[in-house]
Amino acid sequence: xxxxxxxxxxxxxxxxxxxxxxxxxxxxxxxxxxxxxxxxxxxxxxxxxxxxxxxxxxxxxxxxxxxxxxxxxxxxxxxxxxxxxxxxxxxxxxxxxxxxxxxxxxxxxxxxxxxxxxxxxxxxxxxxxxxxxxxxxxxxxxxxxxxxxxxxxxxxxxxxxxxxxxxxxxxxxxxxxxxxxxxxxxxxxxxxxxxxxxxxxxxxxxxxxxxxxxxxxxxxxxxxxxxxxxxxxxxxxxxxxxxxxxxxxxxxxxxxxxxxxxxxx
Numbered sequence: 157x158x159x160x161x162x163x164x165x166x167x168x169x170x171x172x173x174x175x176x177x178x179x180x181x182x183x184x185x186x187x188x189x190x191x192x193x194x195x196x197x198x199x200x201x202x203x204x205x206x207x208x209x210x211x212x213x214x215x216x217x218x219x220x221x222x223x224x225x226x227x228x229x230x231x232x233x234x235x236x237x238x239x240x241x242x243x244x245x246x247x248x249x250x251x252x253x254x255x256x257x258x259x260x261x262x263x264x265x266x267x268x269x270x271x272x273x274x275x276x277x278x279x280x281x282x283x284x285x286x287x288x289x290x291x292x293x294x295x296x297x298x299x300x301x302x303x304x305x306x307x308x309x310x311x312x313x314x315x316x317x318x319x320x321x322x323x324x325x326x327x328x329x330x331x332x333x334x335x336x337x338x339x340x341x342x343x344x345x346x347x348x349x350x351x352x353x354x355x356x357x358x359x360x361x362x363x364x365x366x367x368x369x370x371x372x373x374x375x376x377x378x379x380x381x382x383x384x385x386x387x388x389x390x391x392x393x394x395x396x397x398x399x400x401x402x403x404x405x406x407x408x409x410x411x412x413x414x415x416x417x418x419x420x421x
Contacts (some may be wrong), residue, residue, distance in 0.1 A: 203290030206232050208250040209297045210321055211243050211262050212280070218247030222264040222278070226251075230259050232283050233334060255290045259283035262298035277369075278302050282393060317382055318407055322414035323375035326388060331375030332418050338399045339366040339379055339390040364389075364399070377416070390416050 197418075211222040226238035240251040262280040262349040278300035288294055324335045339353035365386075385406050402416055 174178065190266055204252050205255065205288050205290055206250060206293045207240075207286070207296070208248070208251050208293065209286060209295050210247040211249065211280075211298045211300060212247060214299060214301050216358045218406040219246050219264055219278070220247060222247070222249070222262055222298075222300060224249050224298070225253065225263060226253065227259045227261075228256070228284065230285075232259060232261050238339070239414075253288045255288050258286050258288060260286050260296070260298075262300050264276040264300055274383070298301075301341075317380035319378060319409045320381055320414055321376070321378040322412065324371040324377055324410060324416045324418065325375050326418055326420050331373065332371060333373050333375060334370045335377075335390050335392050335418060336370065336399075337377045337379060337385040337416055338364045338391060339381055339405075340364045340384060340389070341384060355410045375415075383408055388416070390418055392398055 162357075166233045197276040207224075207226075209224075211219040211224075213219050222244040223242055224240040225232065225236035226240075227234075238251065238253060243249045259402045278327045280298040280300050284296070286294060286296065299418050320339070324332045324337065326332055364380055366379055368379050371377045385404065387401055388403055389399040389401045393399075400419065405411075405414075
């Protein structure tokens with residue numbers, strides 16, 4: 157009986173060591189797999205390239221402390237995937253990006269990096285698509301403008317303009333943010349917008365006469381217009397190569413509380 161107990165104890169000890177060896181073997185396999193995976197990751201390097209350029213205003217002056225926002229899709233009303241450092245005194249920026257297709261926007265913001273533009277903020281308009289290729293530098297310049305105060309960039313004084321303001325709303329009266337209000341001269345021969353007359357970039361050459369900034373969270377917008385007859389419209393795109401017409405309007409004095417009812421698709 158004692159010999160039987162000793163044999164059972166020995167068998168139990170053998171099984172215990174076998175289980176221990178099995179666990180060690182399993183752990184070794186896991187470590188080998190992890191090391192192989194780590195080795196593969198080390199071999200596969202991410203291809204990158206430099207993206208550099210300058211930021212100017214509509215008068216051709218360098219803009220400092222602006223930033224370039226990079227997105228991996230045309231949707232730029234969200235946090236960016238990459239953001240450059242702020243431009244230097246000469247408007248220069250440089251950043252490194254992985255290879256691929258992106259959409260780029262230049263912005264000079266006084267407050268938060270995201271959300272509707274506020275008074276004093278500047279941006280370059282609709283995103284420009286760029287291709288970043290490995291080991292090849294990409295260079296591009298941007299032009300930013302204060303859209304809300306674009307009218308004041310002309311040689312006329314602010315007193316020559318009348319303020320038109322209100323809200324952008326849907327048919328139920330609910331505010332709509334991030335829309336632009338357009339004012340075009342009826343039967344005009346040339347554009348009056350200083351972004352066109354003083355600019356030079358082709359992507360600005362289809363600007364309407366006057367355009368507001370994005371409507372804010374409450375739907376508010378503001379335009380500064382000379383006296384005259386206008387076609388009033390709206391769009392959520394910039395530059396507004398096309399827009400939805402709201403109505404014709406004669407501006408002879410300031411006009412407040414003029415709401416724009418948008419047909420949301």
